[in-house]
Amino acid sequence: MGSSRASTAPDAEIAQLAFGQHGVVTLEQLRGTGLGAGAIDLRLRNGRLHGLHRGVYAVGHTRISQAGRWLAAVLAFGKGAVLSHVSAAALWGIRHSSSVDVHVTVPTAAGRQRRRCIVVHRSVTLRPADVDEEQAIAVTSVSRTLLDLAGMLSPGRLERAVERSLALRLFDLRAVEAVLDANPRRRGAGTLARIVRDVHYEPQLTRSELEALMRDLCDAHGIERSEVNVIVEGKEVDFFWRAQRLVVETDGRRDHGTPIAFERDRARDARLTMLGYRVVRFTYRRIVNDAAAVAHTLRTLLG
Numbered sequence: 001m002g003s004s005r006a007s008t009a010p011d012a013e014i015a016q017l018a019f020g021q022h023g024v025v026t027l028e029q030l031r032g033t034g035l036g037a038g039a040i041d042l043r044l045r046n047g048r049l050h051g052l053h054r055g056v057y058a059v060g061h062t063r064i065s066q067a068g069r070w071l072a073a074v075l076a077f078g079k080g081a082v083l084s085h086v087s088a089a090a091l092w093g094i095r096h097s098s099s100v101d102v103h104v105t106v107p108t109a110a111g112r113q114r115r116r117c118i119v120v121h122r123s124v125t126l127r128p129a130d131v132d133e134e135q136a137i138a139v140t141s142v143s144r145t146l147l148d149l150a151g152m153l154s155p156g157r158l159e160r161a162v163e164r165s166l167a168l169r170l171f172d173l174r175a176v177e178a179v180l181d182a183n184p185r186r187r188g189a190g191t192l193a194r195i196v197r198d199v200h201y202e203p204q205l206t207r208s209e210l211e212a213l214m215r216d217l218c219d220a221h222g223i224e225r226s227e228v229n230v231i232v233e234g235k236e237v238d239f240f241w242r243a244q245r246l247v248v249e250t251d252g253r254r255d256h257g258t259p260i261a262f263e264r265d266r267a268r269d270a271r272l273t274m275l276g277y278r279v280v281r282f283t284y285r286r287i288v289n290d291a292a293a294v295a296h297t298l299r300t301l302l303g
Contacts, residue, residue, distance in 0.1 A: 010035050011048065018059035021136060022068035026075050027055040052076075053115050067091075071137045073102035073118045080107045082131055083139040084121055085148045091139055094164040095149065095157075105140060105148075121148075125183055129175070143175035150188025158188070159195045198289065210250055213287055214239055221295035223302065233275055235268055244302050247272055247279045250287070 010033040017025050017033075030040055030049075043049040050058040053076035058064050064072070070091060074081050082088075085103035089095035105121040130144035140148060142165055150158055165171040173196070180193050211228050218225050226239040232247060239248040249265070269279045278301060282294055 009033075010039070011043075014059055022071050023060070023064045024052065024056060024058055024068050024072045024075065027057070030057070053118070067135050067137065070102055073104050073115070074138055076115050076118065077104055077106050077120070081105070081138065082126070083137055084145065085119075085140075085152065088140045088145040089149055089161060091134055091137065092142055092145060092165070092170060093168055094142065094145070094170065095161045125186075127182060130179065141175065141179075142170045143172060143179045146176060146192060147179050147183060147186060147189065150192040151186060152188075155191050155195065158191060162192075162195050198285065210238070210284075213284075214248075214250075217287060217291050217295060218298070220291070221299070223295060223298050232277065233272060235272075241302060245277045246301050247277050248298070249279065249281045250284065 013033045014025060014030065017029055027040070035043075040049065044051065044057075048060065050062045052058050052062075052064075052069075052072045056072045056075045058068070058072070070083050070087055073087075074083050082105050083091060083103070084105035086095065086097040086099060087103040090097040101117055101119045103119045103121065105123050105126060107123060107126040109122055109124050126140075126144075130141050132139055132141045139145075146158075146162060146165065149161055153161065162171065176192070176196055180189055180196075183189055214228075215225055217223075224241070226241045226246075226248065228239055229236060230240050231237075232240055237247045238250050240246070241248075249269075265281075269281075272279050280297065280301065286294055
């Protein structure tokens with residue numbers, strides 16, 4: 001009776017460990033439950049444990065989740081190892097990855113043996129601020145992940161990853177600027193800095209400054225100036241060409257970035273459209289960086 005309890009107790013503890021670790025445990029954890037080499041070998045033979053990597057095991061079966069495979073790869077490299085690059089991006093949800101390889105960064109320049117299905121990155125610039133935890137997995141922070149992606153992806157794909165991090169509210173401008181400052185010579189750092197500046201940056205413009213931008217755009221492309229900040233059907237609009245019944249609104253993240261503001265603006269646009277007005281919206285970024293396209297749209301609508 002006592003012998004049965006002694007053999008069962010470690011397995012209950014192992015099961016509890018595995019439950020909180022996506023079905024995987026380490027050799028060190030197994031030893032911590034009181035199991036010796038012989039007891040571990042016995043469990044490997046009878047299928048209670050399954051080797052995944054050296055010193056890392058699946059408990060009960062090998063059909064572990066993607067998160068389990070990520071964690072197993074991180075645990076295989078011990079203390080300080082973190083999920084990184086495309087694998088970290090997939091964990092954060094900012095970029096899908098179908099790769100069977102798991103990318104892991106270790107905080108050292110020294111060589112370490114490659115493991116099956118694991119891509120190892122060695123770094124001496126991995127700071128504590130670059131490490132986070134998600135789903136009980138040590139992972140590079142979103143800002144560090146974006147920097148790592150910058151060295152692997154085309155500018156277009158990197159921009160989409162940045163935009164996705166913004167959409168998920170994971171993007172932290174100060175953290176990205178800090179990681180860029182700490183890694184100025186990293187491959188792709190300049191590309192990431194440009195994308196962040198173009199995609200994320202938007203100055204706090206006064207009404208008069210925004211009016212000046214639109215006025216300058218119109219003057220530069222031979223377009224008649226509009227009325228500004230006028231009441232149309234009981235609501236104030238940014239720019240209005242009365243003869244052509246054209247309303248132009250400027251979208252800014254600060255003033256129109258909340259769900260309530262988004263819905264309110266679209267409801268107003270729909271009402272004006274039903275009343276026979278044409279309504280178009282331009283972002284600050286388009287007005288500044290894509291002025292020719294904005295002017296072409298305006299010329300077409302103004303006839």
